Amino acid sequence: MAPLWLSLKLASCVAALLLAIAMPIAYWLAFTAWRGKFLLEAVVALPLVLPPTVLGFYALLAMGPAGPLGKFWNAAFGHGLAFTFGGLVIASVFYSFPFAVQPLMGAFESIDGRLLSASAVLGASPWRTFRSVILPLSLPGIVTSVVLCFAHTLGEFGVVLMVGGSLPGVTRTASIAIYDQVQSLEYGQANRMALVLLCISFAVLVLVYAVNRHANPYAGRRLWTPWATK
Amino acid sequence: MDAVGHEIAASLLVRVHKARTLASRERARRQPFVLDVTLECAPGITILFGPSGAGKSTLLDCVAGLVRPDSGSVSIGNEVLFDSGAAVDIPVYRRGIGYVFQSLALFPHLTVEENIAYGIGNLPGAEKKQRIEEILSAFHITELRQRKPAEISGGEAQRVELARSLVTNPRVLLLDEPMTGLDDDLKAQIIADLRAWRAARNIPILYVTHSRSEARALGERVVTMQSGGIVSEGAQL
Numbered sequence: 001m002a003p004l005w006l007s008l009k010l011a012s013c014v015a016a017l018l019l020a021i022a023m024p025i026a027y028w029l030a031f032t033a034w035r036g037k038f039l040l041e042a043v044v045a046l047p048l049v050l051p052p053t054v055l056g057f058y059a060l061l062a063m064g065p066a067g068p069l070g071k072f073w074n075a076a077f078g079h080g081l082a083f084t085f086g087g088l089v090i091a092s093v094f095y096s097f098p099f100a101v102q103p104l105m106g107a108f109e110s111i112d113g114r115l116l117s118a119s120a121v122l123g124a125s126p127w128r129t130f131r132s133v134i135l136p137l138s139l140p141g142i143v144t145s146v147v148l149c150f151a152h153t154l155g156e157f158g159v160v161l162m163v164g165g166s167l168p169g170v171t172r173t174a175s176i177a178i179y180d181q182v183q184s185l186e187y188g189q190a191n192r193m194a195l196v197l198l199c200i201s202f203a204v205l206v207l208v209y210a211v212n213r214h215a216n217p218y219a220g221r222r223l224w225t226p227w228a229t230k
Numbered sequence: 231m232d233a234v235g236h237e238i239a240a241s242l243l244v245r246v247h248k249a250r251t252l253a254s255r256e257r258a259r260r261q262p263f264v265l266d267v268t269l270e271c272a273p274g275i276t277i278l279f280g281p282s283g284a285g286k287s288t289l290l291d292c293v294a295g296l297v298r299p300d301s302g303s304v305s306i307g308n309e310v311l312f313d314s315g316a317a318v319d320i321p322v323y324r325r326g327i328g329y330v331f332q333s334l335a336l337f338p339h340l341t342v343e344e345n346i347a348y349g350i351g352n353l354p355g356a357e358k359k360q361r362i363e364e365i366l367s368a369f370h371i372t373e374l375r376q377r378k379p380a381e382i383s384g385g386e387a388q389r390v391e392l393a394r395s396l397v398t399n400p401r402v403l404l405l406d407e408p409m410t411g412l413d414d415d416l417k418a419q420i421i422a423d424l425r426a427w428r429a430a431r432n433i434p435i436l437y438v439t440h441s442r443s444e445a446r447a448l449g450e451r452v453v454t455m456q457s458g459g460i461v462s463e464g465a466q467l
Contacts, residue, residue, distance in 0.1 A: 117329075117331070118337070121322055122353075122395075129323075132348070
């Protein structure tokens with residue numbers, strides 16, 4: 001089960017890092033009046049449409065001994081970045097980036113601008129408005145962002161394979177281990193790990209939907225819908 | 231100083247020039263809009279009357295600091311809040327101005343009581359509690375204190391909104407059509423509450439409306455605006 005623990009560790013690191021990185025970027029994208037913001041939105045969404053192997057390929061080049069990231073890492077820490085846990089974390093951060101930014105951005109954008117004005121008029125500093133109005137009202141988006149990053153990183157395969165290979169205990173995550181086991185016809189072992197991954201993923205998504213169901217009492221009552229549903 | 235010991239604000243002096251606002255950029259492209267107003271409001275109610283698009287709300291936004299005028303100045307007594315010449319621009323949250331918006335802006339995740347307490351978070355506990363109790367009873371909303379905004383009616387929300395602005399003891403009060411959509415009885419009650427409150431604290435109140443009956447009921451002084459400028463000023467409409 002070591003690969004599973006490695007996957008969970010990777011997913012936790014990525015989710016935590018992405019929350020810190022994505023929050024200011026999502027804030028800026030949500031509130032800027034800059035006309036060229038659609039360009040940045042496209043860049044943010046890029047990992048959604050790129051094949052993981054493409055992303056992994058470029059990440060590998062950047063982290064390699066000749067790549068900018070690899071050179072920097074070597075100068076700072078005395079070893080390379082490719083085929084290490086740190087390299088996996090960095091590549092996964094890029095891979096899950098849209099899953100972190102988009103729910104946060106949507107949450108920030110959906111906050112009524114008048115509430116922000118009201119908060120300021122009532123004397124709240126920018127930080128207090130962020131803490132007391134923006135954060136609580138975007139809680140569903142924050143939970144969605146963190147959980148999706150976690151689940152998405154847990155299930156990634158192509159990027160990990162390109163950047164990390166399959167070094168036991170270092171970069172051999174659950175999805176890679178399952179692949180290796182199937183390759184060597186150990187179906188029983190593969191099945192066990194696959195089942196655990198399936199359960200974790202399901203539990204995580206149930207959590208997201210449960211939180212969002214409770215946190216949205218402001219949508220207004222629907223007395224009538226075009227087609228009735230039970 | 232007033233009866234409760236708070237400083238009484240002096241007159242509000244506004245002199246603003248502002249070409250088209252960001253929010254109405256599309257509209258402005260077709261019909262250039264320029265707000266150009268000089269206005270002095272002594273303590274008491276000044277009605278800003280005029281059709282939609284006359285620039286009444288933009289004027290209030292300039293006073294509150296939500297919209298930055300291209301040039302001009304805003305001051306309360308001797309204190310300058312904005313002066314384009316001297317590069318003074320006090321941020322919104324330090325202006326000490328009460329503002330009730332055209333459409334309601336209560337915080338949906340806070341109860342009525344928490345909404346009202348929002349603007350006086352810095353006060354010591356006992357004084358904060360006393361102020362909240364006073365304002366709750368002055369606007370007849372004591373029984374709503376534990377409810378969320380989604381659980382109260384439009385008229386009740388208006389009262390809460392007024393109470394939330396007034397509890398901070400603002401030096402100037404801006405009211406942007408605060409009675410829109412309320413029936414006449416309710417309007418009369420809220421106006422009575424507002425008058426009673428005003429009697430104790432003498433500050434300039436700028437009250438925007440496009441309803442003649444409201445202007446008549448409240449007006450001590452009526453300023454009529456049209457197309458971004460003041461067209462007439464008088465004791466009554």
